Amino acid sequence: MFLMPTPNNEEGTEQRPLLLPSDLCSLNVFETICEFIYPESVGIFPKITAKDIASWEPVLAAASALQMDGTIRYILQKLVEDSSQLLRSDAARFMRLIADHDTLPLSQLATNLVGPLCVFAFRRQPISPKEFSILGEKMSALAYHTRENVRDCFLVDQVKLIGSIQTDAACGQKESCRKAIFQQILGNMVNKSNDTSHTNNDQSDIFRITFEQGICSICCPQRSKLAHALMFNMVEGVVKKTYLEMVSTWEGRDLKLESESGLSGEQNRPPTFA
Template sequence: MPAADVLEGTASNPLALPSNLCTASLFTVLCDFLYPVRMGQFPHVSIANIDHWEAVLKATAALQMEDTQQYILQKLQEDAPNIKSNAARILRLALDYDDNSISNLLFGALFVLAYRCQPISPTENVILGEKAITLVNYTRESVRCCFFLGKAKAKIQTNTSCDKENCKTAIFRKIIANMQTRPPPNRVVRDL
């Protein structure tokens, strides 16, 4: 090996990984991908275990295991219908791995965050970061604008048994009500 070789990952200059990427569980998972018990049988990847898979993805990035990384991202994308409870983390992950092949994750998480009634929580703000929270807020405003301007009302399909205009108006009002958060009821605090 040439003495001037300063590439990380050589015998004289080993690859330095952060301690959080050097755990036994991460090593075991990576070995399960490198040396599967059966050819082509890899660990089950699901959004329900996003904490675990985020750490594995960071390790695959640090170790330049692009194929393993793509496999995990693809499996997460296949599990996109289960995004709801982890929408902020999934959006953050999709933006971190800026890859067109995982657009279902990005759009699925953005859809959940844009259409739900609740505002983005402080915890979700921290998870998302500035770029993602800006994207979410812009999308939420665009969606709400569409409803508040009445553009969506014309597209509402109603049952033939009800008065079209009255039904559309009632449905439209309910949609708007569902998109607004309500403050908790006022509680009177009295000094004892």
């Protein structure tokens, strides 16, 4: 049943059942494991959703201890397929589970990890101590370094980024609207003690434009949408590039953006999360 060594041929029989470590998992987790081993109907397994990712973490840990590779692959596949419904607050847990339990090298996991990585790269609030502990050493370094590179880009390439903001075609003050939107993005990168519009649990990103000052009446209703268009450039030019640079260092080889990493032009779009 399990790929675990036994002292003799009799253990694992009805008379001498296999005794599993008491700290392996809870009863509920073991019952879930058994649903994969003995499904009520062939091919019918428990429903797996990204919003319930916290409940699947101990299941993956137990499946890993029991060397149930097929079950691990199935759970990860379903979590990835449903990742568009992943809560932003669970981005750290998602990254850690993929990094810990997927057998592929990180260079081939970019498609699954860039999305949640963007949560940390673009989020207004900093990475919390709890998230650092969940992410682990490598994923923490990746998230932190990507976040810093995004912010450096806004400071170094201001003229280029301001010019890339697409205002409404009917806008009569394009330069003014672009600068006003850009200044709010920069302001969102700074956490001010007297700012009551955001809380410690706030998951909004730096492209959320709340104020109307300096923006014309035509661009104003779509100001956040215009700002979010910068994400396309950021995902491709900063987030993916940083990911591949760091993974190249860890794996000791050069990686290209659209080959070994699995990153194609079709994925050059902002990630969506619930």
